[in-house]
Amino acid sequence: xxxxxxxxxxxxxxxxxxxxxxxxxxxxxxxxxxxxxxxxxxxxxxxxxxxxxxxxxxxxxxxxxxxxxxxxxxxxxxxxxxxxxxxxxxxxxxxxxxxxxxxxxxxxxxxxxxxxxxxxxxxxxxxxxxxxxxxxxxxxxxxxxxxxxxxxxxxxxxxxxxxxxxxxxxxxxxxxxxxxxxxxxxxxxxxxxxxxxxxxxxxxxxxxxxxxxxxxxxxxxxxxxxxxxxxxxxxxxxxxxxxxxxxxxxxxxxxxxxxxxxxxxxxxxxxxxxxxxxxxxxxxxxxxxxxxxxxxxxxxxxxxxxxxxxxxxxxxxxxxxxxxxx
Amino acid sequence: xxxxxxxxxxxxxxxxxxxxxxxxxxxxxxxxxxxxxxxxxxxxxxxxxxxxxxxxxxxxxxxxxxxxxxxxxxxxxxxxxxxxxxxxxxxxxxxxxxxxxxxxxxxxxxxxxxxxxxxxxxxxxxxx
Ligand SMILES: Cc1cc2nc3c(=O)[nH]c(=O)nc-3n(C[C@H](O)[C@H](O)[C@H](O)COP(=O)(O)OP(=O)(O)OC[C@H]3O[C@@H](n4cnc5c(N)ncnc54)[C@H](O)[C@@H]3O)c2cc1C
Ligand code: HEM
Numbered sequence: 001x002x003x004x005x006x007x008x009x010x011x012x013x014x015x016x017x018x019x020x021x022x023x024x025x026x027x028x029x030x031x032x033x034x035x036x037x038x039x040x041x042x043x044x045x046x047x048x049x050x051x052x053x054x055x056x057x058x059x060x061x062x063x064x065x066x067x068x069x070x071x072x073x074x075x076x077x078x079x080x081x082x083x084x085x086x087x088x089x090x091x092x093x094x095x096x097x098x099x100x101x102x103x104x105x106x107x108x109x110x111x112x113x114x115x116x117x118x119x120x121x122x123x124x125x126x127x128x129x130x131x132x133x134x135x136x137x138x139x140x141x142x143x144x145x146x147x148x149x150x151x152x153x154x155x156x157x158x159x160x161x162x163x164x165x166x167x168x169x170x171x172x173x174x175x176x177x178x179x180x181x182x183x184x185x186x187x188x189x190x191x192x193x194x195x196x197x198x199x200x201x202x203x204x205x206x207x208x209x210x211x212x213x214x215x216x217x218x219x220x221x222x223x224x225x226x227x228x229x230x231x232x233x234x235x236x237x238x239x240x241x242x243x244x245x246x247x248x249x250x251x252x253x254x255x256x257x258x259x260x261x262x263x264x265x266x267x268x269x270x271x272x273x274x275x276x277x278x279x280x281x282x283x284x285x286x287x288x289x290x291x292x293x294x295x296x297x298x299x300x301x302x303x304x305x306x307x308x309x310x311x312x313x314x315x316x317x318x319x320x321x322x323x324x325x326x
Numbered sequence: 327x328x329x330x331x332x333x334x335x336x337x338x339x340x341x342x343x344x345x346x347x348x349x350x351x352x353x354x355x356x357x358x359x360x361x362x363x364x365x366x367x368x369x370x371x372x373x374x375x376x377x378x379x380x381x382x383x384x385x386x387x388x389x390x391x392x393x394x395x396x397x398x399x400x401x402x403x404x405x406x407x408x409x410x411x412x413x414x415x416x417x418x419x420x421x422x423x424x425x426x427x428x429x430x431x432x433x434x435x436x437x438x439x440x441x442x443x444x445x446x447x448x449x450x451x452x453x454x
Contacts, residue, residue, distance in 0.1 A: 033382070034382045034385070034392055034393060034394070035393045036382075036385065036390075036391050036392055036393065038347075038378065038381040038382040038385050038392075039378050039379055039381070039382045040375070040378040057344070058344075058348065058378075058381070060374075300373055301359065301373065304352075304355075304356065304373065305356055305359070305360060309352055310352060310355075310373055310374055310377050313373075
């Protein structure tokens, strides 16, 4: 018999009962459907120990790493503290320590957190300013500098948070940072796997973090980055990426623009389309997609049809919060 | 001895259990979303969730452990019936099921068994 702590409730799980049975028997509402580990409706997360391996079969490796499990096939081996979906959001104070222009619409900010945060390269955090306005931004550095985090913030016309970051936020100012979140991150398993990374606009931020992390960890597979924007103005770090390519023979960089003139070395077309026509066979590849939601969605399906397994496709769509959510 | 084993093992076990389902599901889903006759029923907004559901489809088609009843099948597909789901779409899915299993070199007799199980829920899926 093991105890299950679920929010405020503590219930006892009888030997031979699953977590799902136990919660349902206690009249707790948990989404579920097939009850055999297939449909993943009853996905839950363990907040203390590692869940039994058998309850994680079929989940993406990033979900397994974050202690997600399927309640319907989970027979607890010890007491578990569990939740549905992400944990309650905790914020840590931080200070802006530098601000740098990347291109006319994108700014790089670096913050130092009071406590180093534990994150994986590619994850995002929620940044909260004093009046409570909160937006998600991807961590752009690898895990080497965990007390410092960098972000690439693209200014949207009329965008409340991004305009404020561009125009008002200054070095020395305070800002709050949530726990790192999201499943689009690099794990140093299967280092021989080829990686395809496609980003639009500030979608380069998490991808740059992932690439640096992979290279620092000695990733041996080929690493292909396609960074796209409508016009040349929307690209950045072109020289830095070329430099990285020079120093790492397994890293390949293709900047792409879909409109206007393309200088030599820049591909003409949308980043996802250029990538998919260059790399038509993605069987056994690992894919990371970040940026414009429509690009992310199209590229996901395209990568899958080109042979990538859905378990190996990781994506963060930069959905813009709706005005009504503020 | 071995004969007795094969006659008592379920189709799901004989086909290869969960490993077979995992192998089949992505091949199958690629065929489904590339097929203009039926891909409109498969919304492309959440691919992972859709693939997970197709795992349930295969577990069922292989006669594996599942808790779905005829009513569940009706409910799960009711909104597609209102979108026009009919026998022609069902036949297309059956085609992809067969082709997927052939690609995985599943023996013909086991493919027929799986097809028969899927066929048995036709009326429920089509809301008849
Ligand atoms: C997982 C994730 C990661 C992200 N990572 C990054 C990142 O690394 N870098 C980055 O730059 N962004 C990132 N984003 C996007 C970011 O979170 C913000 O959505 C973005 O910066 C816009 O916020 P804002 O407050 O400036 O705009 P908002 O004020 O939310 O406005 C968004 C847009 O809507 C328009 N708008 C607002 N109100 C109205 C209205 N009433 N009527 C019509 N239009 C309106 C605005 O003009 C603007 O163009 C990420 C998003 C997610 C979900
Ligand atoms: C051949 C017999 C069929 C079987 C055994 C079957 C079985 C299933 C099962 C078990 C699920 C998961 C239900 C859930 O847990 O929510 C499902 C979902 C689904 N089925 Fe079928 N199905 C069949 C035919 C079809 C056909 C012909 C179509 C359309 C062409 C179809 C489209 C779908 C879709 C789109 C979903 C996902 C629903 C969602 O996203 O919620 N199915 N099916």
